Amino acid sequence: MEGKDDMPAHIRSALTSTSESIPVVNGKLSLGTWQGIYIWEHRDQRHIRKVTFSLVGE
Numbered sequence: 001m002e003g004k005d006d007m008p009a010h011i012r013s014a015l016t017s018t019s020e021s022i023p024v025v026n027g028k029l030s031l032g033t034w035q036g037i038y039i040w041e042h043r044d045q046r047h048i049r050k051v052t053f054s055l056v057g058e
Contacts, residue, residue: 020037
């Protein structure tokens with residue numbers, strides 16, 4: 001069920017990252033002072049998306 005906004009969304013997804021590795025120290029995200037995590041959808045229309053988090057550690 002692709003719509004008219006799918007091709008731009010595919011191109012944008014190819015140009016931006018689709019996964020991240022973020023260190024966790026003492027149970028907290030280890031981000032720099034000005035760093036943050038942003039998630040956005042590349043489509044014009046509303047779309048339901050699932051986000052998966054995996055924690056790997058000792």
